[in-house]
Amino acid sequence: MQSVARLAGVSAMTVSRALKDSSSVAEATRDRILTVVREVGYVPDATARVFATRRSGFVAALVPSLDNSNFADTVRGMTERFDAAGLQMLIGDTEYSLEREEELVAAFLMRRPEAIVLTGGVHSDRTRRLLESADAPIVETWDLPARPLGDVVGFSNEAAGAAMVRHLHAVGRRRPGFVGGATNFDTRGAERRAGFKKAARALGLAADRVVLVGRPPVTMDQGAEALDAMLARWPVVDAIACVSDLSAFGVLAQCQRRGIDVPGRIAIAGFGDFDVARCCHPRLTTIAVDCAAIGRAAADAALGALAARKEGRRRRSATVEIPFRLVVRETA
Amino acid sequence: MQSVARLAGVSAMTVSRALKDSSSVAEATRDRILTVVREVGYVPDATARVFATRRSGFVAALVPSLDNSNFADTVRGMTERFDAAGLQMLIGDTEYSLEREEELVAAFLMRRPEAIVLTGGVHSDRTRRLLESADAPIVETWDLPARPLGDVVGFSNEAAGAAMVRHLHAVGRRRPGFVGGATNFDTRGAERRAGFKKAARALGLAADRVVLVGRPPVTMDQGAEALDAMLARWPVVDAIACVSDLSAFGVLAQCQRRGIDVPGRIAIAGFGDFDVARCCHPRLTTIAVDCAAIGRAAADAALGALAARKEGRRRRSATVEIPFRLVVRETA
DNA sequence: GCGGCCGATGGGATCGGTAACACGAGCCGA
DNA sequence: TCGGCTCGTGTTACCGATCCCATCGGCCGC
Numbered sequence: 001m002q003s004v005a006r007l008a009g010v011s012a013m014t015v016s017r018a019l020k021d022s023s024s025v026a027e028a029t030r031d032r033i034l035t036v037v038r039e040v041g042y043v044p045d046a047t048a049r050v051f052a053t054r055r056s057g058f059v060a061a062l063v064p065s066l067d068n069s070n071f072a073d074t075v076r077g078m079t080e081r082f083d084a085a086g087l088q089m090l091i092g093d094t095e096y097s098l099e100r101e102e103e104l105v106a107a108f109l110m111r112r113p114e115a116i117v118l119t120g121g122v123h124s125d126r127t128r129r130l131l132e133s134a135d136a137p138i139v140e141t142w143d144l145p146a147r148p149l150g151d152v153v154g155f156s157n158e159a160a161g162a163a164m165v166r167h168l169h170a171v172g173r174r175r176p177g178f179v180g181g182a183t184n185f186d187t188r189g190a191e192r193r194a195g196f197k198k199a200a201r202a203l204g205l206a207a208d209r210v211v212l213v214g215r216p217p218v219t220m221d222q223g224a225e226a227l228d229a230m231l232a233r234w235p236v237v238d239a240i241a242c243v244s245d246l247s248a249f250g251v252l253a254q255c256q257r258r259g260i261d262v263p264g265r266i267a268i269a270g271f272g273d274f275d276v277a278r279c280c281h282p283r284l285t286t287i288a289v290d291c292a293a294i295g296r297a298a299a300d301a302a303l304g305a306l307a308a309r310k311e312g313r314r315r316r317s318a319t320v321e322i323p324f325r326l327v328v329r330e331t332a
Numbered sequence: 333m334q335s336v337a338r339l340a341g342v343s344a345m346t347v348s349r350a351l352k353d354s355s356s357v358a359e360a361t362r363d364r365i366l367t368v369v370r371e372v373g374y375v376p377d378a379t380a381r382v383f384a385t386r387r388s389g390f391v392a393a394l395v396p397s398l399d400n401s402n403f404a405d406t407v408r409g410m411t412e413r414f415d416a417a418g419l420q421m422l423i424g425d426t427e428y429s430l431e432r433e434e435e436l437v438a439a440f441l442m443r444r445p446e447a448i449v450l451t452g453g454v455h456s457d458r459t460r461r462l463l464e465s466a467d468a469p470i471v472e473t474w475d476l477p478a479r480p481l482g483d484v485v486g487f488s489n490e491a492a493g494a495a496m497v498r499h500l501h502a503v504g505r506r507r508p509g510f511v512g513g514a515t516n517f518d519t520r521g522a523e524r525r526a527g528f529k530k531a532a533r534a535l536g537l538a539a540d541r542v543v544l545v546g547r548p549p550v551t552m553d554q555g556a557e558a559l560d561a562m563l564a565r566w567p568v569v570d571a572i573a574c575v576s577d578l579s580a581f582g583v584l585a586q587c588q589r590r591g592i593d594v595p596g597r598i599a600i601a602g603f604g605d606f607d608v609a610r611c612c613h614p615r616l617t618t619i620a621v622d623c624a625a626i627g628r629a630a631a632d633a634a635l636g637a638l639a640a641r642k643e644g645r646r647r648r649s650a651t652v653e654i655p656f657r658l659v660v661r662e663t664a
Numbered sequence: 665g666c667g668g669c670c671g672a673t674g675g676g677a678t679c680g681g682t683a684a685c686a687c688g689a690g691c692c693g694a
Numbered sequence: 695t696c697g698g699c700t701c702g703t704g705t706t707a708c709c710g711a712t713c714c715c716a717t718c719g720g721c722c723g724c
Binding site for chain 4: 678680
């Protein structure tokens with residue numbers, strides 16, 4: 001910057017002002033400076049800016065997986081808003097692990113993010129402590145946590161699980177099963193399973209037909225294996241609710257391979273309204289959530305909190321509930 | 333840090349050393365410092381460290397889409413290596429747009445990344461200029477560019493496209509078509525299409541049966557529409573090569589809906605070996621690439637260049653070719 | 665004609681770590 | 695006994711922007 005200033009015959013301060021367009025630079029001067037900037041290919045150093053302004057320009061976002069169109073859509077929604085606000089996203093992939101989340105939070109906090117967006121409402125104790133002592137607005141998404149750390153943008157995964165069974169019941173199924181991942185990782189999936197069980201019992205149905213296939217994320221292949229395991233143990237099953245559309249599609253494909261009629265003999269319901277659910281044959285009944293809207297609302301909550309801070313306003317954390325909806329298609 | 337130093341009765345410098353474990357701190361002193369650090373919940377400021385060391389600790393990585401398991405795997409492979417090297421990744425989603433790539437490059441360069449990993453070998457002029465004047469090793473992936481900017485880790489998409497037709501020809505198909513996205517965005521997809529055409533002509537087959545469905549990424553739904561368009565225009569088509577497994581799956585599902593026998597009447601080949609290709613029924617013939625290996629090799633190339641720089645060695649940029657392989661399954 | 669104000673610009677301090685060097689104590693071998 | 699070495703620690707300068715305040719010329723109004 002000094003050298004740009006020298007070349008333009010002004011001080012560094014004036015260059016700085018010209019680059020930020022803070023108007024109080026004479027037009028001729030500004031033009032001269034911008035020409036020099038372009039000629040020498042000067043790119044301002046964001047680090048120094050952070051240092052001087054005490055604003056990192058970063059927002060930290062943690063998702064369980066990048067390779068999941070639900071979370072990818074949420075990230076896209078966030079990017080849209082944060083980009084417009086001139087904030088850069090630091091994206092972290094927790095791989096459905098609370099320890100990895102803790103590591104990432106610790107690493108990201110060193111970068112002094114201006115806001116932090118998390119997925120889910122369950123975190124390790126150290127994560128909670130770190131976040132509480134961090135001086136940044138926090139948003140939890142994709143869930144309705146019992147003890148929120150700040151703002152919340154999500155929905156009840158338990159209610160979603162319950163909605164699946166109730167629909168299967170409504171279309172005449174009386175022996176539903178559930179396919180999901182191992183507990184203690186994907187807590188949102190675990191809540192959907194809990195909702196399934198509770199609602200099944202409430203409807204007077206058996207709630208024990210549950211196949212857990214291992215560490216989330218549950219893949220399509222694991223869905224296929226899960227169908228075999230389910231039928232081996234409970235041959236009477238007439239409907240299967242799955243933790244996600246991916247596993248549901250695995251179940252469907254395996255039914256086709258085994259010549260099992262869907263939905264004639266077995267009905268299938270998934271979660272997430274992934275592309276594959278909309279496109280496969282027969283099309284999957286599923287639960288749809290507006291994932292990009294979650295991202296946008298989460299970003300808006302964070303930006304709102306930042307604006308309030310800047311103006312010295314007090315502001316209570318809020319919860320935005322994003323509705324999910326049952327999409328009835330051909331498999332149930 | 334000053335206050336931690338005061339509380340521990342040492343100088344800031346000693347705290348700094350204790351935190352980096354640069355060994356030259358007496359054990360008793362270090363313990364005392366670390367206790368204070370834990371008690372007050374001190375988190376070092378990465379910005380100041382960047383500033384002092386002139387090393388940002390960042391690596392920039394640009395991918396066309398996060399919601400694509402191929403690129404997600406590549407990112408995962410990179411993360412594995414960069415994490416181990418203590419580097420944090422700045423991930424950018426170019427949305428298959430060269431302009432967006434340019435914006436992201438400009439934004440990321442302000443953060444002074446220590447290395448830059450790009451997807452593809454086609455970039456806007458300004459992007460090329462920005463990157464050339466940036467003082468960081470550059471790696472291009474997923475392609476074999478004609479004019480590389482630095483290291484390259486990829487494969488020939490043209491060869492992959494050619495391999496698809498040759499296989500379809502080998503299993504007796506003589507009237508193949510191609511489904512892809514509009515040109516000028518997904519340049520890798522366009523190269524696969526070019527490879528398809530070239531090889532088709534070399535085999536004495538018509539090469540004009542091409543359906544382009546619009547802006548990449550091509551979705552499953554668009555694959556389904558593409559089948560309809562293809563059959564409306566060229567009812568004789570007996571094989572369809574697709575730019576990706578997602579579109580291939582769309583074609584397959586639409587065939588099933590229309591009662592078209594696959595592979596009896598129409599053979600289908602995809603690209604990418606996505607989960608859906610491995611799991612659907614019938615399973616998709618496809619081209620598999622070890623995407624995580626691309627990520628790891630790209631990170632290794634970047635780290636190698638950085639190491640060479642540090643030791644003052646000269647080092648020529650290299651090209652690592654990651655082999656693709658045809659996976660013959662049930663649809664072709 | 666002069667005080668005051670405004671618009672444009674410059675000067676110096678500053679943000680929080682770390683590199684480089686300095687320094688003192690204790691130890692070893694000659 | 696003393697030089698030289700190692701070890702542990704402190705001192706100082708600095709990274710590159712921006713903030714705050716000072717400055718200066720010119721214009722306006724009284």
